[in-house]
Amino acid sequence: MRHIVVIAHAPSPNTRRLKDAVMRGIAHPDIEAVEGRWVAPLEATADDVLSADAVILGTTENLGSMSGALKDFFDRSYYELLDHTDALPFAFYIRAGRDGTGTRRGIESITGGLRWKSVYEPLVCQGAFDPVFEEQCEELGLTIAAGVEAGLF
Numbered sequence: 001m002r003h004i005v006v007i008a009h010a011p012s013p014n015t016r017r018l019k020d021a022v023m024r025g026i027a028h029p030d031i032e033a034v035e036g037r038w039v040a041p042l043e044a045t046a047d048d049v050l051s052a053d054a055v056i057l058g059t060t061e062n063l064g065s066m067s068g069a070l071k072d073f074f075d076r077s078y079y080e081l082l083d084h085t086d087a088l089p090f091a092f093y094i095r096a097g098r099d100g101t102g103t104r105r106g107i108e109s110i111t112g113g114l115r116w117k118s119v120y121e122p123l124v125c126q127g128a129f130d131p132v133f134e135e136q137c138e139e140l141g142l143t144i145a146a147g148v149e150a151g152l153f
């Protein structure tokens with residue numbers, strides 16, 4: 001079995017829907033040899049990433065940047081991950097009421113520092129909540145799982 005860790009902040013019903021959609025994508029019946037595990041960012045540790053074959057990050061945009069919870073995860077684990085997770089495949093989605101660019105920049109800056117490998121165009125679920133966001137998150141989860149299963153990354 002290969003493993004995807006989903007470190008996603010999901011503080012509202014809509015953001016829980018997005019996280020659940022990502023997990024549904026990973027658990028798609030066509031995917032047989034990959035399993036996903038969701039960890040809330042405040043609970044996540046460096047070991048969760050070190051033991052994973054790929055990472056999916058999820059966050060709200062709050063006050064122009066990623067959630068404090070996701071930032072806290074990186075604050076706690078950055079130096080444990082640095083030099084041990086080079087080229088780790090990752091993807092991320094952002095739930096933003098209005099914007100999303102500051103959060104995207106912040107995540108790209110941190111993951112660039114860690115030298116992780118982006119394997120999916122960042123997904124920004126922006127504006128009023130739209131059920132299509134769930135489809136997009138499910139597709140994200142499925143695509144990453146299929147890529148991990150096929151050894152594409």
Ligand SMILES: Cc1cc2nc3c(=O)[nH]c(=O)nc-3n(C[C@H](O)[C@H](O)[C@H](O)COP(=O)(O)O)c2cc1C
Pocket residue numbers: 012013014015060061062063064065095096097098099100129
């Ligand atoms: C304190 C606070 C700050 C926020 N700041 C931003 C922001 O800077 N940019 C943005 O696009 N959305 C912002 N939002 C909107 C949140 O991103 C959005 O409410 C959150 O992703 C939850 O989505 P939902 O309302 O669909 O559950 C903010 C929300 C709160 C409560």
